[in-house]
Amino acid sequence: MKAFVLRSFGSPDVLELKKVATPVPADDEVLVRVRATSVQPFDWHLMRGEPRVARLMGTLGRRAPKITILGADMAGQVEAVGRAVKGFRPGDEVYAMLKRGGGFAEYVCVREGDLAPKPANLSFEQAAAMPLAACTALLGLRDTGRIQPGHRVLVNGASGGVGTFAVQIARSLGARVTGVSGPRNAGLVGSIGADEVVDYSKEDFTRSGRRYDLLLDVAGSRPARACRRVLTPKGTLAVVGGPAGRWLQPVGHVFAAVAMSPFVSQTIAMVDVLGCADNGRNLSTLTELAGAGELTPVIDRCYPFEEIPAAVAYQEKGHASGKVVVTV
Structure with missing residues (x-):
């Protein structure tokens, strides 16, 4: 599969488009074909390795990034499921918040408990704007x-x-x-x-x-x-x-x-969203709000997958109204 890989801290130019092995889902995981992702401050902080105090503490990785494929948001279709997965099957449209990254790729493995059905009334791009x-x-x-x-x-x-x-x-x-x-x-x-x-x-x-x-x-x-x-x-x-x-x-x-x-x-x-253990349930709540017409993502710009570095550079400027999303 194709993925943007982060080998060292730096500017958006350090994001390299490479061919890497497609992940294989564990028993409790779902392999998802990513259709859209989004870009946010969480991504470029990891990319820059900033704040430096977090790097010194080892949170981001001291000398090299701990997370090598960024992207904390994802919307896509289930490709395969692990043996213990009961709630999803191939073809289901889903979305998730990825605490360990992986959205800047064509495929990603997600724990079943972190997934939720994609709001039926939203596009993949709109759904990918929501999770984090x-x-x-x-x-x-x-x-x-x-x-x-x-x-x-x-x-x-x-x-x-x-x-x-x-x-x-x-x-x-x-x-x-x-x-x-x-x-x-x-x-x-x-x-x-x-x-x-x-x-x-x-x-x-x-x-x-x-x-x-x-x-x-x-x-x-x-x-x-x-x-x-x-x-x-x-x-x-x-x-x-x-x-x-x-x-x-x-x-x-x-x-x-x-x-x-x-x-x-x-x-x-x-507000510690990364420390929350119930983000799958939280996404289900958001799905209900979106389905009821009470929640509609605001999207500033949409980039193609190959232009993820440009999307990150734009988001890092801090002028986006709403979300910056990427079609994969």
């Missing part, structure tokens, strides 16, 4: 934020991959949603269901005087002490990410925010 970003939004709102109907929710970074899903999911859970974005994407954020849009070029949302039950902080553009000003006394700050950096960020921003939690009345917590 939409699961992150769902966990941040439902599990970390514990939002209820009528709650007021602020999404900082509402026009990106996680943010566009968060606005829609929060609305589906009955919340009133305010989205923070730049002027270019204010119309987009309003069109996907935000009740109010804050243009960060004109207003500092941390000094608005309004209070929210939950702040889902995707952009990480303001420190936690400033974000606390917009929370109710028992509100929650759910931290997804922060500003990019070579050595410490965004890890430093996230850890600094969480370190405040024991000393304040509000809850401050990191």
